[in-house]
Amino acid sequence: MTLRSEIHSLIDDVGQPAHSLEHDAVEFALSNGRLRNRKPVRVQTGWGFGMRRAGSMLAAALVIVMVVTLVVGGRLWRDWNAQQQSAARQAHVAELRARPLYLPVIGPGGPCPQSPLAYDGQGYFEGYGTGPVYAKGGQRYGLNSGTYLTTSYRSGQPVSGLVLIRGRDLKTNQAVVFAKSPYPQGSTGTPSGNVIGTEVVLGVTVELHPQLLLDPSLLLPPPSDAWEALEGFPNGSSGCIGIQADGFNADGSAFSEIIVVNYLLLS
Amino acid sequence: MQQVATRPLSAAYSGTEQEFTDLLVPLVQPGYRLACAMLHDAQGAEDVVQDASLTAWRKIGGLQDRAHARSWFLGIVANECRNARRKKWVAGVTLGLPSWLTVRSGEQQIVEGADLRRAIMRLRHRDRLVVALFFYLDLPIEDVAVVVGDSVSATRGRLYRSIKRLRPDVDLEEALK
DSSP states (O other): OOHHHHHHHHHHHHOOOOTTHHHHHHHHHHTTTSOOOOOOOOOOSTTHHHHHHHHHHHHHHHHHHHHHHHHHHHHHHHHHHHHHHHHHHHHHHHHHHTSOOOOOOOOTTSOOOOOOEEEOTTSOEEEESSSSEEEEEEEEEEETTEEEEEEEEEESSOEEEEEEEEEEETTTOOBOEEEOOSSOSSEEOEEESOOOEEEEETTEEEEEBSEEEEOGGGOOSTTSOSEEEEEEEETTOOSEEEEEEEEEETTSOEEEEEEEEEHHHHO | OOOOOOOOOOSOOOOOHHHHHHHHHHHHHHHHHHHHHHHSOHHHHHHHHHHHHHHHHHHGGGOOOGGGHHHHHHHHHHHHHHHHHHHOSOOOOOOSOOTTOOOOGGGHHHHHHHHHHHHHHHSOHHHHHHHIIIIISOOOHHHHHHHHTSOHHHHHHHHHHHHHHHOTTSOHHHHTO
């Protein structure tokens, strides 16, 4: 059997006589494509072609429906989840902000009640405070609007959720402002509340906020496990600064801690 | 060798529907056979021929010499076949037998035919076109070259390469019979 006869035999099996095709083709052409004549689909090899084609299209349609459902559903779920988390976070922050300030008022000539120094189990200085939050000053910048200090906040024991930081000068009653550290070395604190001004620190413009949030989910592993931010004391500040940290302990109990630092002593 | 039946056409086409009908009718079956060879799907081949007929009607003004009507129409059919294959989601031919199944005796011929069919379908469009025109429509290589739009020598080379792909062990002289 030659290749030619094999090919003839092979294709003759496919191409069954199309008796009226001349008429159909001429009619289709002269109608400008409006009158297509189609024969009923001839099923090949049992279930064969038609069922396979229909099955393929059905399967493809199902896949498309599944993909669209997953994509749209996933996006809706993510958006809804993010919305829920955002709402929960806002409620949590609002609850912390609602707590009263317990910062004392010190007379003009009164002593500044500096908080004790705290050391960790290995004798390393953690900062000022009685826990669970400790504050430690770092680089100081004298800027147009006042004195700014890079401050690290560390929690000596696990806390549950956000910690809100607010502060003021205990003698002049001026509010302490907070900003993102322009060149953070570790974890970063999140300035919170409305923007009340801007300042340029090391060539970087930062926004000033009345509060700071310490978010445990943003805490990096040791040795970077302290939230860093800029604290600003306006011109005329006495340097006796009171910080109130509000949050919840790991066991769910609330804490409001007062940390007092006399920055005049630090200069 | 089976020859495609065509009426002698010498005058340039003038454009009436009757003339187009007279021109097209003898070309429909060769077009259908070519489409069957290219697609291995009778229903698809009928659709292709109808589409090709519409294209021919729209482009009939470009046909300068009615003596070339057959090559011209087969070229249109070949192009429609290429478009039809692009539209298909799944290209492939099966006889319903799993590929790993080795069947001897009476079914061996069917399986071998399936192998050849698969091999033809795996050829690139122009290679398959050359094979179909030469072996199935029995056109001389010069006419095949006109339809494909290549030189005769290039078409002959394409044909030889395609034969080697279909039957790697076959003698070319034997295959060309």
